[in-house]
Amino acid sequence: MDYTRSYGSYQQRYTGSSGPTIKNPSTQVQQSQFNDRDCLNDMLATEKWLTDGFNVFAREASHQSLHNDVMHILNETHQAARDLFNLMFEKGWYSLHPEQPGQIAKEHQKFQSYESQLPQQQRNTPYETGVMYQPRQF
Amino acid sequence: MYRGSYTQQYRMNQPPRVLSTKDCAYLTDALSWELLAAKKAYSLASQCSDQQIKHQLEQISQLHQTHYDILLNQLNTTEHDHEHSGYQGYRQ
Structure with a gap:
């Protein structure tokens, strides 16, 4: 295993998957100094931290116009984090591990059976438009 | 200063366009x-x-500068003070 390639990202190391790893070929960077990969990692960490802050701000804001502005900023900050993550994935600095299909099927079956516990029984099929939460009108 | 103009004149269905101390912080x-x-x-x-x-x-640097301006505008009281009197309820 080439440990020199797998430093620096915060993702956990997954050991139990049998599927092939989803990953691009790693773009090589200089190992010693603060490199391009460190730059992206640093900015991604900042964006993640900002979304936490703006989430609290959006929830605590008093009037609607302030809440709307903060929600807008929160959304765009999430988008920025997403763009950085995708760019790092493109450069081969993130790898994903598929869950085993049998495990997914097991969980699906389990929560499908829990569905009978939901209080409102007249639900439509998932993703069908129609019943949605409507904000209070003034 | 806001206390007089917002007490019991009418029942508000949501907070008026006024910055609270917490908002400001x-x-x-x-x-x-x-x-x-x-x-x-x-x-x-x-x-x-x-x-x-x-x-x-x-x-991304540009995005954060845009966000800075949005937030700064919320602190611009000279613009918002005039809107208090014309407050009509829900506005996006």
Whole structure:
């Protein structure tokens, strides 16, 4: 295993998957100094931290116009984090591990059976438009 | 100063367009976050050799400057003070 390639990202190391790893070929960077990969990692960490802050701000804001502005900023900050993550994935600095299909099927079956516990029984099929939460009108 | 004009004249269905002390505290916090983030992204962009990464970081610096202006505008009381009197309820 080439440990020199797998430093620096915060993702956990997954050991139990049998599927092939989803990953691009790693773009090589200089190992010693603060490199391009460190730059992206640093900015991604900042964006993640900002979304936490703006989430609290959006929830605590008093009037609607302030809440709307903060929600807008929160959304765009999430988008920025997403763009950085995708760019790092493109450069081969993130790898994903598929869950085993049998495990997914097991969980699906389990929560499908829990569905009978939901209080409102007249639900439509998932993703069908129609019943949605409507904000209070003034 | 707001106490007189907002007590019991009519029942408000949501808070009026007035900055609370807490709003103000959050706004000044958030402004300093955005200022730092904009400077940081710009500084990181200048250190990068890959043009694609450099460009992405510059875009993000620009985004945080835009956010800074949005927040700063919420602190601009001269604009909002006039809107209090004409407050008509829900507005997006």
